[in-house]
Amino acid sequence: MTITPPALSVFEALESEVRSYCRGWPAVFDRAQGSHMYDEDGHTYLDFFAGAGSLNYGHNNPVLKRALIDYIERDGVTHGLDMSTTAKRAFLESFQNNILRPRDLPYKVMFPGPTGTNAVEAALKLARKVKGRESIVSFTNAFHGMSLGSLAVTGNAFKRAGAGIPLVHGTPMPFDNYFDGTVEDFLWFERLLEDQGSGLNKPAAVIVETVQGEGGINVARPEWLRALAELCERQDMLLIVDDIQMGCGRTGAFFSFEEAGITPDIVTVSKSISGYGMPMSLTLLKPELDIWEPGEHNGTFRGNNPAFVTAAATLDTYWADGQMEKQTLARGEQVEQALRAICEEQSGTHFRGRGLVWGIEFEDKPRASAVCKRAFELGLLVETSGPESEVVKLLPALTISPEDLDEGLRTLARAVRETA
Structure with missing residues (x-):
């Protein structure tokens, strides 16, 4: 389809130059439903971005929307700090019954604030408090957030430079396969x-993503993760798994570390935990680590009750019977087959991923951005990742239909061919 760039004068005049996604997708979006977004000129876009992984169940999911509307219409509490509310209780009970108890996970739940970086900051702060040490180990190409503590354990040089001050008390180590198998783990x-x-x-502590999303869809092997957990135990270090983008079913299981059979000491969860794209995050911790004093870590918006409502509805709807994981893995096989065909046709390309997070890496690095640009012109939303934006990243909704998934993969293949 032909896209005419819209009049963006108010955005250009008033909004900061820091804006980014709108530059790659020059449209003014107006509506969204399921796996589609619609701009104000009536163009339709198939969404393989899903709010950077915040919309695992699609835009305006009707089941979640109904629960939210009902709650708002009865004047349910919106802002609650950390007060006890019926919405919070319903979420905690659903999380325990549908997620923690079936997996025999012992975690206490902390509500650190509305965003993923809030969850990471709380995890780092707690680890230092528990162990009485300052240093945190992270991994090459990691991404953990944009606040200063999270940036200190993030690898991307461009993001780190934005801090404007030294980022201390963090030490990077090689992620899985960093040396292409030539060095022992x-x-x-x-x-x-x-x-x-x-x-x-x-x-x-050590903080790790099981799949590095912003770092280029780098997938850690289960045996590497198990060896890391064993190393942490031997050396008296806490293991923090950042599941902000890869949790909530993105890799198949609800938590991305389940495949490896490990139980991290602390887990950070955000993005799709609300199910509806509303701000919400969790820091999960083993009970023996819960040494916080009341009010020692707080935040004005840590009790987003409408998000609790949609989160509980999400868990009760999609995670009570085990079918979500099976569906995601089946859709993942569909993506894998399509990407294999693309890479067999196009030299200088490689693909990798798990569940419904996948990437195509281009040896000709600028080509990834060209593919995303052409995909947008064809009505598909995809973004780049990796330290040099050399990977086209696919994050479709877990609820996407096989037909829409196939359509998006055909469009992607066309965009790759037309940028060769």
Whole structure:
């Protein structure tokens, strides 16, 4: 289809230059439903972005919308700080019954604030408080958020530079397959821990993504994650899994670390936990780590009750019977087959992923951005990731129909061919 760039004068005149997504998708969006977005000129776009993973169940999911409307219409509490409310109770009971108890997970639930970086900051702060140490180990190409503590454990040089001050108390280590299998897993990390002359301060914790989304869809092997968990236990370090983008079913299981059979000490969850795209985040912690003093960590918007309502409805609707995971894995096989065909046809491309998070890496790095631009012109929303924006990243809704998924994959294949 032909896209005529809209008049963006008010955005250009008043909005900061920091805006980004709107530059790649020059449209004024007006409505959204399921896996589609519509601009004010009537163009339709198939969404393989899903709010950067915040809309795992699609736009304006009708079941969740009904629960939200009913709650608002009866004047349910909207803003509640950390007060006890019926909405919070319903969410906690649903989370315990549908998620924690079936997986035999012992976690206490902390509401640290509305965003993912709030959850990460709380996790880092708690780990330091528990262990009495400052250092946190993260991994190459990690992304954990834009506030200062989260940036200190983020790898991207462009994002880190925006801090404007030194980012301290974080130490990067090689992520899985960083050396293409030529170096034994954790050789460098363990050597530094054991060498009294290494200069590495004893870490309080290690923070890791099981699949690095912003880092380029780098997938950690289950055996690598298990070895990391064992290393943390041997060396008296807490293991924090950042499941902000890869949790809530994105990789198949509700938590992305389930495949590896590990139980992290702390887990951060956000993005799709509300199910509806509303701000909400959790920091999950083992009970013995819950040494907070009342009010020691707080935030004005940590009790977003409408988000609790849609979150509970999401868990009761999609996670009570185990079918969501099976459907996601089936859709993932559909994506994998399509990407394999694209990469077999196009030299200089590689694909990787799990569940319904996938990426195509281009050896000709600028081509990834060109593919995303052409895809937009063809009515498909996809973004880039990776340290040099060399990966086209696919994050369709978990509820996408096989037909819409196939249509989007055909459009992607066309965009790749037409930018060769």
